[in-house]
Amino acid sequence: MYSVLKNYINSRIQISETDLNLISEYFLPIKVKKKQFLLREGEICKHLWFVSKGCLRMFKEDRKGHEHILxxxxxxxxxxxxxxxxxxxxxxxxxxxxEDSELLQISKEKLNDLYQQIPSFREMHIALQQRSFNKLQERMQKTLSFSAEEKYADIMNHQPEILHRVPLSMVASYLGISRETLSRIRANQLKR
Amino acid sequence: MYSVLKNYINSRIQISETDLNLISEYFLPIKVKKKQFLLREGEICKHLWFVSKGCLRMFKEDRKGHEHILxxxxxxxxxxxxxxxxxxxxxxxxxxxxEDSELLQISKEKLNDLYQQIPSFREMHIALQQRSFNKLQERMQKTLSFSAEEKYADIMNHQPEILHRVPLSMVASYLGISRETLSRIRANQLKR
DNA sequence: ACGTTAGCGTGATGTACATCAATTAATTTT
DNA sequence: AAAATTAATTGATGTACATCACGCTAACGT
Structure with a gap:
């Protein structure tokens, strides 16, 4: 369960085996079942999670009960x-x-400790934060400028994994279109 | 021109007058006229800019020639x-x-130097990056879930400055709606 | 002071997409 | 393996918003 994390870190920063093990100790392995919530709106989020197996979603529910996946x-x-x-x-x-998933959980306090202990781990997180921002900005831009069809084409090209692992209704929610529209777009694509 | 930067930093981190002056030296003051471009798509961005006076926009042009303000x-x-x-x-x-604006410009190299010299300045930037991400995520969520009317109401409540300083056509582009729709929404609001 | 351009508003029309409703297909549960 | 739930498809209809077209006003440049 830790090996995914170790690989992840190893491929991103220069680090010793001992430090990798030290880092691992900061994380608590947990398992969650499909449909289980780790956080609900209104709660204070006490942990960050690293996904070593499975798949989660983070989303917002609007007042009409529609979900918007971030x-x-x-x-x-x-x-x-x-x-x-x-x-x-x-x-x-x-x-x-x-999906049923395996996570490595870390609290704010431990994370800060870890940043102290292993500065390069912190650097890694800072770089990650930077990349996340860029990705999100790109998504923002595409959300503003793409038609439903273009959004689908784009996700096929750039994030096919989403298409393969996640129910289409959620893909639709991620793209900001209705599941019916997505269904029709897919039907049209086949005809070409 | 530097005083805006100094105030900005001072209100965010604990820092000495000497360090503030040191930081200032890393920045080149420049003036730009309204409609002047600092960066165009396809160019490599060589600098970051701090706005000490005026207003800029960052935007993407799609293939239909429509602009989307980020x-x-x-x-x-x-x-x-x-x-x-x-x-x-x-x-x-x-x-x-x-608008005609006054900026403080810094190159990547100087910025990295500065990070070395004044670690707290770097911390400030890291925190800024974090906040920017959160803001953007919030905007993403609103873009996905709000109607045109809700978007306008939201910007009135949370970023009235935008409404007062930039042309409505640009507000529309920022919100991801047409300028005509925005115009009609505004007309409707008055009737209430 | 003039023509020119930028900004905003408003009506008529079009359309991309949502919504509603029903059916079928796939998954999960027992 | 049947029953029950959940997900995806398909058609009919509705609507929020874009697009097109035009006029008005204010600001800008020469």
């Missing part, structure tokens, strides 16, 4: 509401497993 | 394509002055 987290992804973790604010989002 | 930068904002700066990639975005 993130799918597969293996080697981090999930959690960083803002809530950092500043003890109630979160706006839900985090839920969409 | 960021308005007023006084005390940072602009620039961080991804392009960091990794020397051609930028996807344009950066343009919407």
């Amino acid at each position: 993130l799918f987290a597969f293996e080697e992804y981090w999930v959690g509401d960083r803002e809530s973790v950092v500043s003890d604010k109630p979160s706006d989002y839900h985090v839920e497993a969409i | 960021l308005f930068a007023f006084e005390e904002y940072w602009v620039g394509d961080r991804e392009s700066v960091v990794s020397d990639k051609p930028s996807d975005y344009h950066v343009e002055a919407i």
Whole structure:
């Protein structure tokens, strides 16, 4: 269960075997079942999670009861509401497993300890944060400018994993279109 | 011109007068006229800019020639394509002055130097990055779930400055709606 | 002071997409 | 393996919003 994390870190920073083991000790392995929630809107998010197996989603529910997915987290992804973790604010989002999953959990306190102990681990997280921002900005731009069809084509090209692992209704929610529209777009694509 | 930057930093981190002056020396003051571009899509972004006076926009142009604004930068904002700066990639975005503006410019190299010299300055930037991400995530969520009318109401409540300083056509582009729709929404609001 | 351009508003029309409703297919449960 | 739930498809209809077209006003440049 830790090996996914170790590989992840190893491929990103220069680090010794001992340090890798030290890092691992900071994380608590947990298992969650499909449909289990790790965080609900209004709760303070106490942990970050690293996905070593499975898949989660982070989403917001609007007042009409519609869900809007902000993130799918597969293996080697981090999930959690960083803002809530950092500043003890109630979160706006839900985090839920969409497959039976294995996670490595770390609290704010331990994370800060770890940053102290292994500065390069912190650097890694800072770089990750930077990349996440860029990705999100790109998604923002595409959300603003793409038609439903273009959104689907784009996710096929750039995040096919989502298409293969997640129910289409959730893909639709991620793209900001209705599941019926997505269904029709897919039907049209086949005809070509 | 530097005083805006100094105030900005001072209100965010604990820092000496000497260090503030040292930091200032890393920045080159520049003036830009309204409609002047600091960055065009395809160019590598060589600098970050701190806005000490005026207002800029960062936007993407889609293939139909429509513009999609990702960021308005007023006084005390940072602009620039961080991804392009960091990794020397051609930028996807344009950066343009919407008002005659005064900026403090810093190159990647100088910025890295500065990070070394004044670690707390770097910490400040890291925290900023974190906040930007959270804001963007919130915007993403609103873009996905709000109607045109709700988007307008939201910007009135949370970013009235945008409404007062930038042309409505740009507000529309920022919200991801047409300028006509925005105009009609505003007309309706008056009737209540 | 003039023509020119930028900004905003408003009506008429079009359409991409949502919503509603019913059916079928796939998964999960027992 | 049947029953029950959940997910995906398909058609009919509705609507929020875009697009097109035009006029008005204010600001800008020469």
